[in-house]
Amino acid sequence: MEPDINQRIWQVVALIPPGKVATYGDVAAQAGLPGAARRVGRALKLLPTGTRIPWHRVVNAQGGISLPPGSSSQYTQRERLEAEGVVFKANGAVDLRRFRAFQP
DNA sequence: GTACTGACCAGAT
DNA sequence: CATCTGGCCAGTA
Numbered sequence: 001m002e003p004d005i006n007q008r009i010w011q012v013v014a015l016i017p018p019g020k021v022a023t024y025g026d027v028a029a030q031a032g033l034p035g036a037a038r039r040v041g042r043a044l045k046l047l048p049t050g051t052r053i054p055w056h057r058v059v060n061a062q063g064g065i066s067l068p069p070g071s072s073s074q075y076t077q078r079e080r081l082e083a084e085g086v087v088f089k090a091n092g093a094v095d096l097r098r099f100r101a102f103q104p
Numbered sequence: 105g106t107a108c109t110g111a112c113c114a115g116a117t
Numbered sequence: 118c119a120t121c122t123g124g125c126c127a128g129t130a
Contacts, residue, residue, distance in 0.1 A: 028112090061113055066110095
């Protein structure tokens with residue numbers, strides 16, 4: 001595995017402004033790796049607890065959180081986003097049309 | 105070496 | 118709306 005790739009991914013994630021989100025696919029594309037959404041997921045999984053990278057601003061293509069429901073990290077992600085003003089709809093997903101950082 | 109899995113996704117059916 | 122299909126690619130068994 002190439003560590004440079006993870007660096008690029010993390011750097012892109014760091015660019016997402018507060019109150020906005022980006023999808024895994026968006027982050028991959030911004031990092032110059034179109035179609036490598038899965039790598040983004042892996043890269044985020046490697047982040048140490050307590051990192052300053054705003055990993056919570058990355059959601060899946062449906063605007064939902066791709067972490068096991070009930071896990072502490074899932075709870076943390078939702079809490080942090082709501083604290084930044086991101087609104088979750090009844091189905092547990094955010095409105096990407098309003099909160100997406102890298103609009104097409 | 106194959107087979108399955110996963111913080112995924114777009115397009116077709 | 119729900120499912121399926123094929124693409125992606127590193128880790129694990």
